[in-house]
Amino acid sequence: MENLQVDALVVGGGIAGMQAALDLADQGFKVVLVEREPSIGGKMITLSKVFPTLDCCSCITTPKMSSVAHHPNIQLLTYCELQSVTEAAEGFRVGVMQKPRYVDASKCTGCRNCEYECPITVPSPFDRGLGAYRAIRVPFSTAVPQAAVLDMENCILCGKCEKICAANAVDFTQQPETFDIHAATLIMASGFELTPLNAKKEYGGGALRNVIDPLMMERFLAPTGPYGRVLRPGDGKEPTSIAYVQCAGSRDTTLGVEYCSRVCCMYAIKQAMLISGALPLAEITIYYMDIRTFGKGYEQFYQNAQAMGVEFVRGKVASIREDAEQNPVVKVELTEESRTVERTHDLVVLSLGMLPATGSNEILGLPLGTDKFIAVPAPNASPCATAQPGVFVAGTAMGPMDIVDSIVTASAAAAAASAYIREHQKEAVYA
Amino acid sequence: MSELKVEAKSRSEMLKQLREAHAVTVEQAQGLLRAQKQMHQSICKFIRENPKTVPEIAAAIGKPTHEVLWFIAASKKYGLVVEVGMCGDYPLYQRAKEAQE
Numbered sequence: 001m002e003n004l005q006v007d008a009l010v011v012g013g014g015i016a017g018m019q020a021a022l023d024l025a026d027q028g029f030k031v032v033l034v035e036r037e038p039s040i041g042g043k044m045i046t047l048s049k050v051f052p053t054l055d056c057c058s059c060i061t062t063p064k065m066s067s068v069a070h071h072p073n074i075q076l077l078t079y080c081e082l083q084s085v086t087e088a089a090e091g092f093r094v095g096v097m098q099k100p101r102y103v104d105a106s107k108c109t110g111c112r113n114c115e116y117e118c119p120i121t122v123p124s125p126f127d128r129g130l131g132a133y134r135a136i137r138v139p140f141s142t143a144v145p146q147a148a149v150l151d152m153e154n155c156i157l158c159g160k161c162e163k164i165c166a167a168n169a170v171d172f173t174q175q176p177e178t179f180d181i182h183a184a185t186l187i188m189a190s191g192f193e194l195t196p197l198n199a200k201k202e203y204g205g206g207a208l209r210n211v212i213d214p215l216m217m218e219r220f221l222a223p224t225g226p227y228g229r230v231l232r233p234g235d236g237k238e239p240t241s242i243a244y245v246q247c248a249g250s251r252d253t254t255l256g257v258e259y260c261s262r263v264c265c266m267y268a269i270k271q272a273m274l275i276s277g278a279l280p281l282a283e284i285t286i287y288y289m290d291i292r293t294f295g296k297g298y299e300q301f302y303q304n305a306q307a308m309g310v311e312f313v314r315g316k317v318a319s320i321r322e323d324a325e326q327n328p329v330v331k332v333e334l335t336e337e338s339r340t341v342e343r344t345h346d347l348v349v350l351s352l353g354m355l356p357a358t359g360s361n362e363i364l365g366l367p368l369g370t371d372k373f374i375a376v377p378a379p380n381a382s383p384c385a386t387a388q389p390g391v392f393v394a395g396t397a398m399g400p401m402d403i404v405d406s407i408v409t410a411s412a413a414a415a416a417a418s419a420y421i422r423e424h425q426k427e428a429v430y431a
Numbered sequence: 432m433s434e435l436k437v438e439a440k441s442r443s444e445m446l447k448q449l450r451e452a453h454a455v456t457v458e459q460a461q462g463l464l465r466a467q468k469q470m471h472q473s474i475c476k477f478i479r480e481n482p483k484t485v486p487e488i489a490a491a492i493g494k495p496t497h498e499v500l501w502f503i504a505a506s507k508k509y510g511l512v513v514e515v516g517m518c519g520d521y522p523l524y525q526r527a528k529e530a531q532e
Contacts, residue, residue, distance in 0.1 A: 120464055121505045132505030135460070156460045157450045159442070172449050209497045226504045228514070231522070235496035236485035236503070238520045326496075 001178045004075065006030040007421050009094055009183035011082060011360050014042020015403060016395025016410040017189035018064045023414035024187075025073035029421060032181055033068060034096055036359065038079045039143035040065050042191055046126060048221035050403055051270040052301035058142060058222075065144040077179065078145060082360045090424060091184040091390065100174035102150035103136070107169035110138050110146030114161035114170060122154050124226075128216045130233050131226030136161045136170075141224060184424060185390045185417045188374060189410065190360045192396040195249025195257065195352040202319040203248060203350055209234030210328050211320055211348045214267055221274045230278050232347045234326040239282060239346035242275060243330055244268040245317045246288040250353030250400075259371050261353030261400040265292045268351050269302055272310040285311045285345070287332055295404065320348060354400040366391065373399045384413035392417050470494065470502055471511075475526050478512070482530070484521035 006029075010021045013035030021033045033040070045065070047057040068074055083095035103114075118134035126133075126140045133139075136150040150161070150170070162170040197213045198206030205211050210232045219225040232239050246268060250261040265288070272284045291312070293302045306312065315332040318340070323329055328348040333340045356373045367387045369375040374386055374393045384392045394413035395406035450457050473492040477483060485503060489496040503524050506512035513530045516523045 116509065119468075120460055121467055123501070130501070130504070132501065132508060134509075152453065153456050154460050154463065155453075156457055156464060157446055157453065159446045162442075172446070226508075227500075228507070229522075231500070233497060233500065235489075236500040236521060238517075238522070240520065 001180055004032060004179060004181045006032045006075070006181065006183050008032075008185045008187060008417055009034065009092070009181055010187045010189060011364075012042070012189035012191055012395070012397065013037070013040030013068070013076075013078065014189060014191045014395065014406075015044040015061065015064070016191070016397070016406040016413075017042070017187070018068050019407050019410035020187045020189055020394050020414040020417070021074050022064065022067055022071065023411050024418060025071045027418055028073065029418065030073055030075075032075045032077060032183065034080050034082065035076070035078045036081055037139070038101065038147075038149040039139045039145070040068060040076065040078060041140075041142070041144065043215070044403060045140070045142065046215060046222070047218045048223075048225075049270065049274060051266045052295070052297040054270070054273070062142045065142070069144045076145070079149065080179075082363045083178070085186070085364050088182060091182060092186055094181040094183060094186070096179040096181060098177040098179065100152075100176055101147065102152060102170065102172055102174050103148045104169045104171055104174075105145050105147040107167045108145075108147040109167055109169075110143075110148070111166075112138050112148070113164045113166070114148055117160045117164045119158065119160070120154050120156065122151065127219050127226040128213065130216060130219065184421050185392065186364070187392045187394055187413050187417055188360065188364065188366070188386070188397045189394040189413075190397045191357045192354040192400070193357050195255065195355055197350065197352065199249055199255055199352075200252070200350075203245065203317070204320045204322065204328070205248075205350050208320065208322045208326075208328055208348075210322070210326055210346065211350060213352050214264075214271065214349055217271050217275075217349050221271065221278065230275060232326075237346060238279065240279070241283045241345045242272075242279075242285070242347045242349065243328075243343070243345040244272065244284075244286040244349050244351055245320075245330070246286060246291075246351045248317075248350035248352055249355075251289070257353055257355070259353075259400065260292060262292070262294075263400060263402045264351040264353060266295070266298060266301070266402065268349070269293075269305045269310070271349070273305050273308060276308050276310065283311065284309075285313055285343070287313050287315050287317050287330070289314070289316060289335075295402065354396060357397070361397070364388075364391070366393075369399070371399060373397065382416065384409055384416050390420060392420075467502075470498075471506065474499065474502055474506070475511075478525050479529055482515045482523035482525035484518050484523055486521065488524070 115137045120135040123129040124131045124133040135154040220230045315334040367375045392413040394410040489499040
């Protein structure tokens with residue numbers, strides 16, 4: 001077991017966690033960042049472009065990932081699970097378990113020779129299962145750390161990877177490692193999960209191959225996506241008619257998700273604009289209840305999409321079925337015309353909402369709000385303070401929000417954590 | 432016995448022991464590998480001479496179109512298959528070796 005003493009422990013290596021860690025580390029505080037995946041980057045590194053600027057996501061995220069990895073005040077613990085959190089003298093004692101990568105990350109150069117040599121191909125969660133990687137792989141091209149990880153569940157232990165590795169990094173005997181971390185303060189940046197694709201059975205998600213979630217579309221639009229272009233996953237056809245179904249996982253009491261997820265309108269508009277660029281002849285329809293474009297520059301973005309020819313249809317989608325050619329047929333109630341119609345598309349994207357991520361929050365035992373995200377008792381006075389003194393929250397761990405707001409709350413959480421640490425250091429000196 | 436031979440023998444002994452320790456998952460993974468090899472061979476045989484679309488390949492080998500597309504995407508990523516144009520709304524795929532000749 002390794003013991004670490006730090007000023008702050010940040011849970012989650014997505015954009016909010018990275019920003020909070022960097023802000024604290026730049027002030028001279030020692031920080032440990034714990035991430036459960038083999039690489040940091042979170043959901044943002046899987047996206048194609050950001051709204052409303054249409055800047056490349058990877059170009060924003062990758063430098064931050066690199067800064068985190070190389071910062072002298074940040075210790076990065078990837079592929080780790082939080083095991084326990086207890087209050088201790090002047091802070092918290094956190095137990096962390098590092099899962100075995102079966103690769104020595106300090107030796108691995110990320111050359112991917114092992115990946116090319118491995119005979120087993122498995123679905124890649126980075127590409128939402130639509131793309132593939134090998135049983136031993138570097139998770140994605142810009143992963144940090146740039147080190148391979150072996151999936152023992154799908155390994156035949158043929159030893160080809162070990163043999164080809166010039167750095168002798170493959171280690172089939174690696175065991176889990178535990179860390180006992182003493183931190184003065186904690187920042188929870190555990191992120192969100194997407195509403196399950198099959199949550200609304202009447203929409204056919206998970207059963208109909210050409211009804212997909214928005215993160216799948218993000219991967220199709222990314223240059224490193226599974227097909228290298230936009231194709232429908234059912235049969236590889238280039239779609240000429242694409243529809244978005246808004247509020248497919250939010251503002252829906254039948255799902256127990258009564259809140260608005262705040263990003264779905266904007267990501268649907270953004271993707272529609274990007275598809276217009278990738279497939280200029282494609283017809284794009286967005287079925288919506290109401291469009292919420294509340295951020296700076298968002299309304300203009302919406303108007304630009306309308307000017308580009310994206311069709312906005314006010315209505316509530318009742319159900320989706322499939323015809324003989326695997327085309328999704330959308331039954332929609334047109335609320336302004338008081339009639340129901342069926343329209344056939346090549347591909348349908350369900351604009352799913354945000355749910356709180358499970359795992360770390362339960363271990364910490366922080367009080368949750370009615371929406372099940374981490375509660376913030378005084379949102380106006382202390383927007384990042386949780387009910388537990390010394391524990392702060394950043395990004396979508398506190399509720400649905402976009403990337404801009406995630407970064408703002410991350411910096412706010414870092415500022416609050418910094419003030420808390422300094423206050424307690426002062427108390428210790430005067431005591 | 433030379434040092435290299437001793438090292439190779441101990442390595443192979445270690446892998447054997449690990450295979451025994453992970454017998455269940457190794458057996459499952461071997462089954463998966465067999466199925467993948469068969470699928471890969473069927474697809475490659477069909478797209479060796481002429482490029483084909485996913486529905487054409489699926490019809491020829493009797494597999495669902497989404498499964499064939501997944502295999503094509505995986506093979507394309509590792510440089511075994513390439514895209515060589517379009518046939519209507521569908522991209523055409525060919526085995527990389529023949530396409531590059």
